[in-house]
Amino acid sequence: MTPLWQYLALGLFMFTTGAIGVVVRRNPVVVFMCIELMLNAVNLTFLAFARYSPSVTINAKNQVQSWMAGQMMVIFVMAVAAAEVAVGLGIIMAIYRLRNEVDVDEMSTLRG
Amino acid sequence: MSNQILFWLMAAVAAMGAVGVVAFNNPVRSALSLVVNFFVLAFIYFSLNAQLLGITQILVYTGAIMVLFLFVIMLLNLGAPQALQEKRDIKPLLGLIVGLGLFGILLSQVVMPLNFVTRSMARDDFGTPQAVGKTLFTNYVWPFEIASVLLLVGIVGSILLAKRRI
Amino acid sequence: MEFLQHLHPALLALLRVLLFVVPILMIVPGLIWWERRLLSWMQDRIGPNRVGPWGLLQPIADGVKLFFKEDITPDSVDRKIYFLAPAIALFPAFALGGTLPWGPSYGLYSLLTPIANVDIGILYVLAISSLGVYGVVLAGYASNNKYSLMGGLRASAQLISYELAMGVSLACVVMATGSLRMTDIVDEQMKPLWGAVPAIQNWFIFTPFGFVSAVIFAICIIAETNRAPFDLPEAENELIAGYHTEYSSMKFAVFFMGEYAAMFVFSGVFATVFLGGYNILPVNWLVLAKDFPAVSGVLTFFDTLNYYAVPLAFLGKCAFGISAFIWLRATLPRLRYDQLMSLGWKSLLPLAVANFLVVAIWIICTKLYGLVGGLASVAASGVVLALLYLNWLATQKQGFSSLEKRTLELVEPAKAKP
Numbered sequence: 001m002t003p004l005w006q007y008l009a010l011g012l013f014m015f016t017t018g019a020i021g022v023v024v025r026r027n028p029v030v031v032f033m034c035i036e037l038m039l040n041a042v043n044l045t046f047l048a049f050a051r052y053s054p055s056v057t058i059n060a061k062n063q064v065q066s067w068m069a070g071q072m073m074v075i076f077v078m079a080v081a082a083a084e085v086a087v088g089l090g091i092i093m094a095i096y097r098l099r100n101e102v103d104v105d106e107m108s109t110l111r112g
Numbered sequence: 113m114s115n116q117i118l119f120w121l122m123a124a125v126a127a128m129g130a131v132g133v134v135a136f137n138n139p140v141r142s143a144l145s146l147v148v149n150f151f152v153l154a155f156i157y158f159s160l161n162a163q164l165l166g167i168t169q170i171l172v173y174t175g176a177i178m179v180l181f182l183f184v185i186m187l188l189n190l191g192a193p194q195a196l197q198e199k200r201d202i203k204p205l206l207g208l209i210v211g212l213g214l215f216g217i218l219l220s221q222v223v224m225p226l227n228f229v230t231r232s233m234a235r236d237d238f239g240t241p242q243a244v245g246k247t248l249f250t251n252y253v254w255p256f257e258i259a260s261v262l263l264l265v266g267i268v269g270s271i272l273l274a275k276r277r278i
Numbered sequence: 279m280e281f282l283q284h285l286h287p288a289l290l291a292l293l294r295v296l297l298f299v300v301p302i303l304m305i306v307p308g309l310i311w312w313e314r315r316l317l318s319w320m321q322d323r324i325g326p327n328r329v330g331p332w333g334l335l336q337p338i339a340d341g342v343k344l345f346f347k348e349d350i351t352p353d354s355v356d357r358k359i360y361f362l363a364p365a366i367a368l369f370p371a372f373a374l375g376g377t378l379p380w381g382p383s384y385g386l387y388s389l390l391t392p393i394a395n396v397d398i399g400i401l402y403v404l405a406i407s408s409l410g411v412y413g414v415v416l417a418g419y420a421s422n423n424k425y426s427l428m429g430g431l432r433a434s435a436q437l438i439s440y441e442l443a444m445g446v447s448l449a450c451v452v453m454a455t456g457s458l459r460m461t462d463i464v465d466e467q468m469k470p471l472w473g474a475v476p477a478i479q480n481w482f483i484f485t486p487f488g489f490v491s492a493v494i495f496a497i498c499i500i501a502e503t504n505r506a507p508f509d510l511p512e513a514e515n516e517l518i519a520g521y522h523t524e525y526s527s528m529k530f531a532v533f534f535m536g537e538y539a540a541m542f543v544f545s546g547v548f549a550t551v552f553l554g555g556y557n558i559l560p561v562n563w564l565v566l567a568k569d570f571p572a573v574s575g576v577l578t579f580f581d582t583l584n585y586y587a588v589p590l591a592f593l594g595k596c597a598f599g600i601s602a603f604i605w606l607r608a609t610l611p612r613l614r615y616d617q618l619m620s621l622g623w624k625s626l627l628p629l630a631v632a633n634f635l636v637v638a639i640w641i642i643c644t645k646l647y648g649l650v651g652g653l654a655s656v657a658a659s660g661v662v663l664a665l666l667y668l669n670w671l672a673t674q675k676q677g678f679s680s681l682e683k684r685t686l687e688l689v690e691p692a693k694a695k696p
Contacts, residue, residue, distance in 0.1 A: 001230060003230040004226055009223050013218055018134075019214065020207045029143075043165075052232055056235075075168070078168060078172050082172060083263050085181070086180075087270050096188050100131055141414075167401045171405040176441070
């Protein structure tokens with residue numbers, strides 16, 4: 001069986017790569033893709049923890065907590081990511097239509 | 113042992129895909145390497161016995177979200193070589209250093225202390241559609257409904273943004 | 279055949295894959311011949327009849343020609359993606375059948391099919407079919423040709439649109455079955471018809487909701503495989519040849535093969551989900567044999583025949599599906615792009631969702647009130663949906679101006695009335 005830390009290390013690597021990409025790249029679509037990468041790294045971490053944690057956990061109030069929490073979180077992250085992509089790409093399209101260019105460094109109208 | 117080899121193989125491909133997203137200058141290539149990453153990630157999910165989420169990963173990310181990304185890249189013609197040249201300055205280097213620092217710190221302080229966990233303690237039906245579905249529609253039914261409202265908001269918002277005249 | 283059970287699992291899996299992929303590879307040339315002959319017959323032409331008897335060797339001649347043609351790579355293409363695209367286009371067509379059972383889940387067949395009997399069978403089909411778009415999009419992008427690019431763009435928009443209706447129509451079947459496993463879906467269809475006639479199998483196409491789902495699914499698979507009348511990505515009078523304009527020789531042949539293999543496997547999926555899978559006729563022979571003891575020998579023989587002819591039955595259903603594809607191509611003109619989009623989003627998706635609702639109501643009411651209550655609730659919900667549709671039609675007929683007037687009447691009653 002693969003030890004837990006290997007999954008976590010892969011997730012961490014993907015997350016940092018995504019973070020670097022968000023900071024470094026200027027193309028908004030690529031920045032967006034890097035955000036997706038970070039979300040997926042988090043998903044992987046959630047799933048790995050869910051797989052390796054005991055199937056029944058009891059919290060301080062003596063309640064049995066769901067052993068599915070990790071997978072549920074992944075499902076909701078996926079739903080949020082889908083909604084986010086739809087709106088985000090719509091925003092990029094709208095900006096492109098307005099200014100005929102997409103470059104995150106040039107989008108500084110909201111700076112005040 | 114074969115498990116380990118398989119995992120490292122998949123992890124290597126996934127990691128290369130992740131690097132490719134940031135390193136490729138051409139957005140289409142970035143998107144493609146992200147597709148590779150997501151596709152392999154699905155198989156890593158399978159190796160964690162999360163079948164339903166693995167296939168959902170392919171269905172949602174590889175099959176829908178990345179197609180949307182490619183669609184937008186091509187629609188804006190960002191793939192053309194002259195479209196958007198990245199600047200060559202000190203920013204990438206700084207980002208790389210900070211990112212590597214983050215990776216090193218988190219790896220040594222958070223991930224490696226957990227290296228004693230080697231045995232899975234999950235139930236046998238971990239990740240089967242039956243188990244996931246049952247939990248999703250009983251304990252998590254309110255978050256599920258809220259997620260569906262969120263998706264509806266997403267639909268309305270994207271139509272509002274993309275339409276020239278309402 | 280005993281030795282199969284003692285085979286190493288990996289070797290057995292390899293055997294299963296080969297048993298699925300090799301027949302497809304062998305059938306594809308036959309399909310091309312069949313399409314050309316059937317199409318020419320439908321159009322009152324002769325078609326290829328020179329090479330071999332009835333032109334049967336024509337596909338081989340075509341294959342040889344394609345192999346030896348000069349392989350042109352235009353200068354300005356994005357080379358790596360250009361070479362990768364045909365392979366990516368071919369992959370989903372073959373991978374699609376990974377969970378498709380072409381034989382029953384008992385006896386010898388259980389070892390040979392499906393390739394992977396997993397809990398998520400039908401989701402796997404949806405997931406892999408959604409990958410089919412990449413080959414087309416990347417070919418369009420890499421060709422560096424605006425017509426190819428437009429073909430790729432059209433393909434991606436089309437596939438995203440039709441995948442939704444496809445998923446929802448399959449979800450109806452999944453809900454009725456209560457399982458995502460392909461073998462469970464086939465087994466469910468061997469139950470008594472409408473829960474009442476034990477001698478006839480309950481193929482989903484015989485049930486009302488299953489019929490609606492089947493129609494939606496059939497339209498969606500035509501759109502997914504880019505076949506006429508949905509072949510807008512390669513509409514020759516607008517886009518030359520669309521995404522494969524710049525491809526020649528073997529690379530073009532690979533696209534061609536991928537399209538036909540996808541057609542074949544999608545027909546298999548349709549047969550599995552709606553046409554009772556591998557059963558030849560929708561009859562439970564053994565039940566019938568109990569009802570008619572006089573001819574029970576013959577009926578039991580038919581059951582045995584059904585068991586042994588299973589691969590042929592499956593192939594026959596696939597061939598039927600493909601003939602339907604060709605028939606449609608010969609009959610219907612190509613849709614316009616806006617017609618395609620409005621068909622997908624405004625007709626198929628609402629219909630599929632309404633169908634989904636009806637199935638859900640039917641299942642709940644059958645559980646709560648028994649068979650009659652379930653049927654009554656389906657009838658009632660059908661009436662409600664029909665009324666809603668008629669109401670919508672009425673508002674459509676009134677047109678925009680009268681709608682505007684009505685709104686004005688609601689907001690400012692004094693101004694609207696002269």
